[in-house]
Amino acid sequence: MMRLCVIPGDGIGQEVVPSAVRVLEKLLPGLEVTEAEAGWECFRRQGTSVPETTLQQMRECGAGLFGAVSSPSWQVEGYRSAILALRQSLQLNVNLRPVRSWPRISPRSDVDLLILRENSEGLYIGREYMQQSGNLAIAEAHISRQASEDIARRAVEVAVLRTSRRVTLVHKANVLPLTCGLFRDSCRRVLEEAGLRDIVDERLVDVAALQLIECPEEFDLLVTTNLFGDILSDLASHWSGGLGMAPSLNWGQGIALAEPVHGSAPDIAGTGKANPLAAILSSALLLRYHWHAGALADQLEGAVERLLAEISIAEMGGETTQRIEQELLLRL
Ligand code: GGG
Numbered sequence: 001m002m003r004l005c006v007i008p009g010d011g012i013g014q015e016v017v018p019s020a021v022r023v024l025e026k027l028l029p030g031l032e033v034t035e036a037e038a039g040w041e042c043f044r045r046q047g048t049s050v051p052e053t054t055l056q057q058m059r060e061c062g063a064g065l066f067g068a069v070s071s072p073s074w075q076v077e078g079y080r081s082a083i084l085a086l087r088q089s090l091q092l093n094v095n096l097r098p099v100r101s102w103p104r105i106s107p108r109s110d111v112d113l114l115i116l117r118e119n120s121e122g123l124y125i126g127r128e129y130m131q132q133s134g135n136l137a138i139a140e141a142h143i144s145r146q147a148s149e150d151i152a153r154r155a156v157e158v159a160v161l162r163t164s165r166r167v168t169l170v171h172k173a174n175v176l177p178l179t180c181g182l183f184r185d186s187c188r189r190v191l192e193e194a195g196l197r198d199i200v201d202e203r204l205v206d207v208a209a210l211q212l213i214e215c216p217e218e219f220d221l222l223v224t225t226n227l228f229g230d231i232l233s234d235l236a237s238h239w240s241g242g243l244g245m246a247p248s249l250n251w252g253q254g255i256a257l258a259e260p261v262h263g264s265a266p267d268i269a270g271t272g273k274a275n276p277l278a279a280i281l282s283s284a285l286l287l288r289y290h291w292h293a294g295a296l297a298d299q300l301e302g303a304v305e306r307l308l309a310e311i312s313i314a315e316m317g318g319e320t321t322q323r324i325e326q327e328l329l330l331r332l
Contacts, residue, residue, distance in 0.1 A: 002291060003032045003061035007054065007257075009039035009082060011264025012274035013067020019325045020065060020279035026332050027287070027296050034061060038082040039069045039264075049082040055089050063290055064257040065283055066250075068264035083259070084126065087119050092250035092257055093147060094154045095119040096285060097233040099216075103309035105241035113219040114158060115236065117229020118151045118183070119250060124226045143179040143225065145186045152190035154251065155223045158289075159196060162221065167191060169202040170224035170232065183225055205232070212236050237261060244274075244313075247281035249289055256290035258282035272319045277304060280328065303331040 004024070008017040025031050036054040043049040049069070058064050069082040086092065095117040101109045127140040159167055169187050171180035184202060191200045203211065205228045212219065212232060216239050224232065237246035246261035260278030268274055281304065288297035307327050316323040 001030060001032055002028055003034070003063065004286075005054075005057045005061040005064040006033055006035045007038045007058075007064055007066045007086075008035075009067040009264065010041050010070045011068055011266050011269040012262075013039070013069070013264055015269070015272070015274050015321050016260060016276040016279040017065055017067040019276035019321055020283050022325060023280050023300070023328055023332070024065075024283045024287075026329055027300060032061075036064075038066070038086060040071055040079075040082070042082070043076075043079050047078065049080055050085040050089065055086075058086070058090055058255065058257065062255050063286055065279065065286070066257050066259040067279065068260065068262065070264035070266060084124065086257060087250055090250075090252055090255055090257065091120070092252040092255065093118070093120040094151050094251045095229065096154075096158070096249040096251055096289065097229070097237075097261065098247065098285070099233070099236040099240050101239060102241055102245060103305060104312055105245060105308055106239055107241075108216075108239060110217045111236075111239040113216060113222065113236065114162065115222045115224065115229055115233045116151055116155055116158065117224060117233060118147055118226050120226070121147050122179075122226030124230075141176075141179055141227075143183050145182060148183045148186035149190050151223060152187040153194075155187070155191060155221060156194040156196065159199070159221055161289075161294075164221045165199060166218075166220045167196060167200050168208070168219060168222045169200065170205050170208045170222050170228055171202065172205050172228075174204060180225070187223055208232060209235060233261065243278065245277055245281070247278050247285055249282065249285035251289065256286055258286045272321050274321050275313060276321050276324055280304065280325075299332065303328055306331050 008014045036057045038050045071081045097115040099113050101111045121142045123141045125142050171184045173180040173184050243262040248259050248261050250257040284297045284300045287293040
């Protein structure tokens with residue numbers, strides 16, 4: 001029995017996640033769905049952004065679909081970003097972010113790459129503090145051999161599944177030889193020991209950013225640290241048609257949380273205009289990588305491809321969320 005913990009979160013998460021769940025239920029009629037709370041609104045109601053019951057539900061289900069969170073951009077006593085708390089508490093240490101061309105909505109037709117972003121450390125451990133009476137702000141970045149080797153082992157799994165022609169390690173070891181150097185060397189060793197020496201390549205992050213714009217078709221699988229992965233995946237999502245088409249999977253050992261890359265979009269929340277495809281495509285990642293149901297993932301992505309080839313999102317009218325879901329269900 002497959003189980004899914006559904007965590008819509010804030011803003012348009014409340015609209016796109018239920019839409020994705022209905023699509024997933026058509027592919028998996030026996031799916032057992034349980035709903036859980038997390039996010040800023042949850043914090044305002046309950047005093048915590050991720051209640052212990054949500055973590056428990058996630059652990060019991062092993063798979064989840066998260067929508068979005070809108071953390072305030074000022075410090076709030078006792079508040080922790082819900083998505084960072086979920087990733088850390090559930091040890092979802094790798095974030096998988098595919099970028100591919102889709103009919104009509106993508107600016108070019110030959111992009112098919114996947115960014116594996118380390119999800120648990122780097123600058124995102126959130127250790128910031130002030131010194132010199134508030135005149136010096138310091139942020140720590142942690143890179144461990146363990147986390148770097150873990151993401152490299154995931155890269156081996158993904159490279160085999162995708163029959164990758166290249167694995168590119170993205171870092172800034174010329175400026176940060178200790179942190180980025182440890183990441184690069186640990187990843188390289190694992191990849192080479194797995195027999196991938198001939199396809200392992202590396203780029204400085206600034207060069208990678210330029211080349212993701214100039215020649216995205218030359219990349220296949222990119223492996224990088226938390227902050228670089230966050231930025232490069234948003235940048236590269238341009239080739240998929242933007243953030244509305246950017247799915248992701250937070251991936252741990254025996255547990256995974258799918259999540260559209262976009263945020264809670266308060267400006268369109270409640271209008272019915274949110275594009276649910278990033279959430280829907282995130283559930284395809286759960287199918288492919290967590291439930292090992294590659295054929296169902298192909299079926300879902302194939303239906304999205306046909307839908308976009310036949311009707312442009314601009315033609316969908318005002319009720320985009322509902323219309324995309326209906327059109328997709330007809331094509332599954
Ligand atoms: N679905 C991803 C998402 O909600 N992104 C917005 C985000 O990460 N915001 C950071 C935060 O609000 O804590």
